[in-house]
Amino acid sequence: MTKTKNTAEAILDTAQSIVQEVGFNGFSYAHIAEKVGIRTASIHYHFPNKEDLAEALISRYHRHFITAIAQIDTETQNNLEKLRKFTLLYSSPVQDYCTCLGVMISTDLATLSGKTGEGLAQLFTANLEWLERVLDQGRREGHLNFEGAAVVEAHQFLASLQGAQLLARSFRDISRFDMIAKGIISALT
Amino acid sequence: MTKTKNTAEAILDTAQSIVQEVGFNGFSYAHIAEKVGIRTASIHYHFPNKEDLAEALISRYHRHFITAIAQIDTETQNNLEKLRKFTLLYSSPVQDYCTCLGVMISTDLATLSGKTGEGLAQLFTANLEWLERVLDQGRREGHLNFEGAAVVEAHQFLASLQGAQLLARSFRDISRFDMIAKGIISALT
DNA sequence: GTCTATAGGTGGATAGAC
DNA sequence: GTCTATCCACCTATAGAC
Numbered sequence: 001m002t003k004t005k006n007t008a009e010a011i012l013d014t015a016q017s018i019v020q021e022v023g024f025n026g027f028s029y030a031h032i033a034e035k036v037g038i039r040t041a042s043i044h045y046h047f048p049n050k051e052d053l054a055e056a057l058i059s060r061y062h063r064h065f066i067t068a069i070a071q072i073d074t075e076t077q078n079n080l081e082k083l084r085k086f087t088l089l090y091s092s093p094v095q096d097y098c099t100c101l102g103v104m105i106s107t108d109l110a111t112l113s114g115k116t117g118e119g120l121a122q123l124f125t126a127n128l129e130w131l132e133r134v135l136d137q138g139r140r141e142g143h144l145n146f147e148g149a150a151v152v153e154a155h156q157f158l159a160s161l162q163g164a165q166l167l168a169r170s171f172r173d174i175s176r177f178d179m180i181a182k183g184i185i186s187a188l189t
Numbered sequence: 190m191t192k193t194k195n196t197a198e199a200i201l202d203t204a205q206s207i208v209q210e211v212g213f214n215g216f217s218y219a220h221i222a223e224k225v226g227i228r229t230a231s232i233h234y235h236f237p238n239k240e241d242l243a244e245a246l247i248s249r250y251h252r253h254f255i256t257a258i259a260q261i262d263t264e265t266q267n268n269l270e271k272l273r274k275f276t277l278l279y280s281s282p283v284q285d286y287c288t289c290l291g292v293m294i295s296t297d298l299a300t301l302s303g304k305t306g307e308g309l310a311q312l313f314t315a316n317l318e319w320l321e322r323v324l325d326q327g328r329r330e331g332h333l334n335f336e337g338a339a340v341v342e343a344h345q346f347l348a349s350l351q352g353a354q355l356l357a358r359s360f361r362d363i364s365r366f367d368m369i370a371k372g373i374i375s376a377l378t
Numbered sequence: 379g380t381c382t383a384t385a386g387g388t389g390g391a392t393a394g395a396c
Numbered sequence: 397g398t399c400t401a402t403c404c405a406c407c408t409a410t411a412g413a414c
Contacts, residue, residue: 007379025214026300028407042380044409099296106359107288107296111215120359152372155356159369162355163348170295170309180348183341187376196397217389231398233391 008046010036016057020098024054024108051113054105058119061101065089065123069130079138080188083157086131087181090161094177099165102127128154135188144188160184197235199225205246209287213243213297240302243294247308250290254278254312258319268327269377272346275320276370279350283366288354291316317343324377333377349373 005013014035018027029040029050036043047053072085093100105112105120131154138144146153160180168177194202203224207216218229218239225232236242261274282289294301294309320343327333335342349369357366 022299023212023214023296025212026297029409030407039381040408041382041410045379049408102359103355104296106355107212107293108215109358110211117359124356124359147376148372152368155353155365155369156349156372159352159356160345160349162352163350164344164352166292166295166351167313167344167348169298170291170306170313176344179341180344183337183345187336218391219388227397228399229390230392230400234397238390 007036007038007042011038011043011046011053012056012060015053016061016101017098019057019104020093020101021096023104024050025111051116054112054116055119057101058105058116058123062119062123062126065126069126078143079134079141080143080185082134083131083138083144083188084185086134087161087185090165091174091177091181094165094168094174097169097172097174099162099169103162103165124158127158131157138188146188157184196225196227196231200227200232200235200242201245201249204242205250205290206287208246208293209282209290210285212293213239214300240305243301243305244308246290247294247305247312251308251312251315254315258315267332268323268330269332269374271323272320272327272333272377273374275323276350276374279354280363280366280370283354283357283363286358286361286363288351288358292351292354313347316347320346327377335377346373 011032014032015027018031018035029043032043033040043053047056068089069086072082076082076085090100102120102123105116109117109120128151132150135144135146135153135157136150139146139150161184164177164180167180168174200221203221207220207224218232221232222229232242236245257278258275261271265271265274279289291309291312294305298306298309317340321339324333324335324342324346325339328335328339350373353366353369356369357363
């Protein structure tokens with residue numbers, strides 16, 4: 001675990017932070033190369049073209065997400081508290097006035113490959129299924145209160161967080177995100 | 190009103206639909222030129238650079254939005270019905286699996302001018318102020334039901350619709366938008 | 379696995395004729 | 397106002413040395 005990060009990982013780290021800031025069509029290999037401290041040809045060695053990079057980004061992001069919600073499930077029993085922690089996952093990119101990778105990729109979708117699009121859909125499906133499960137369990141246990149199907153509530157929950165990121169970013173005002181996130185949670189109690 | 194549309198308007202129409210599909214960094218003047226049936230040099234005559242185009246797009250979009258909500262206010266008395274019509278405004282781009290111009294611009298913000306950013310904030314402010322007013326009036330008249338401040342509810346409402354656009358687009362499934370929009374409305378009754 | 383060098387293309391933008 | 401022609405910067409991508 002103390003092993004030095006390899007170049008491919010460093011490229012993905014840098015690429016992800018750039019994409020979250022300017023979108024997938026707002027940067028070039030030269031930008032990544034400069035930040036990582038290598039040449040553009042080296043990036044092409046690891047990711048032959050930009051599509052490969054996009055697919056690698058979304059796939060790694062999905063894996064990280066699975067890890068994150070697994071940790072929430074492990075360390076938290078109360079379902080309301082789980083949801084609160086989920087909102088924190090979505091608040092972290094907002095600290096830099098960025099959006100999560102999923103939101104950025106979703107607006108750039110039309111210019112990306114079908115495989116990247118499938119990866120994005122899978123990521124959002126994982127989000128929605130986890131939310132639906134937690135919402136459903138929480139209601140049955142009496143900790144959460146909402147009307148209608150859990151799957152609808154899950155969609156509303158996720159959509160609200162995504163929109164909250166856009167609004168916070170547009171106003172350069174983190175409190176807009178916090179206000180919305182707090183509102184979703186309090187509506188469930 | 191039957192006057193033939195001038196070139197500047199035709200450029201803006203085409204540019205807007207392209208931006209809503211691929212984002213502001215996903216197209217070039219050549220793409221617009223081809224669709225409009227002119228040369229790129231002609232676009233530069235009307236909009237010297239891309240920033241001018243961005244500012245013109247957001248400013249015109251804002252004016253159109255003002256017109257649209259004024260019409261809702263004119264033809265509708267019931268505040269719940271006003272909100273329902275507002276969701277229809279946000280559902281129309283989704284029919285082509287696009288997002289509204291505001292959502293697209295908000296993700297591309299980092300690569301755009303400060304003036305464009307201000308225009309976007311003004312657009313969203315107009316959205317939020319209208320929503321807050323309608324929500325507040327509706328609750329005082331007894332047609333709407335929600336807890337907490339109207340300004341918070343307005344933020345949640347708008348964020349939900351924006352996120353709903355992203356999800357519908359990502360899954361290429363309009364019903365995701367409809368599900369969320371219907372959920373927001375029914376939670377208010 | 380990373381580099382230099384470079385190909386081949388497209389980007390935004392301008393000059394000047396009509 | 398729109399065109400042709402063109403500039404130059406930058407882009408993605410590859411070849412081949414080390």
